[in-house]
Amino acid sequence: MKKKMNNKGFSLVELIVVIAIMAVLIGVLAPTLLGNIEKSRLAKDKDAIDILYKAWQTTASNPDYTVKDGTYVYSVSGGQIAVNSASNTADIKLEKDGTAGWTAFEKELEEYIGDANIKLSSKYYTASDADAKVTIIVTTGGKVALNVDAKDSKGDYKVNE
DSSP states (O other): OOOOOOOOSOOHHHHHHHHHHHHHHHHHHHHHHHHHHHHHHHHHHHHHHHHHHHHHHHHHTOTTEEEOSEEEEEEOBTTEEEGGGOSOGGGEEETTTOOBOHHHHHHHHHHHHTSSEEEOOSHHHHSTTOEEEEEEEEEGGGEEEEEEEEEETTEEEEEEO
């Protein structure tokens, strides 16, 4: 009489084939996934920089301030933009008496943004070799424009609005 063996489970060959298929899939999909992650970080950072831009538009149009035409440059450091780090801040005056108005202007920017720092996560802003600047441009009539210029060892990233 023959004894029947009830082999349950997978053989070693079947397991190795499944692992090999998974390795190939990971090798094919990983670069795509990483690219999409960086795109989402860039989109998130653009939204954060847009908040700074809109804060400038709103605050510069406030009749309490005189904002001289020119460029106000923020350097990105450690993946952050400090709201109080703009250049040319002496060009912002209080309308009522012409005295320096940057401190009050900065406070309004921080209230609009909700923080004193804007945190960024893309490699263009966080990499050790990152060189990024966010420029707010005030033109005739108080119009505010935005220019973002960032680069790392792999390329440039620019935004103009």
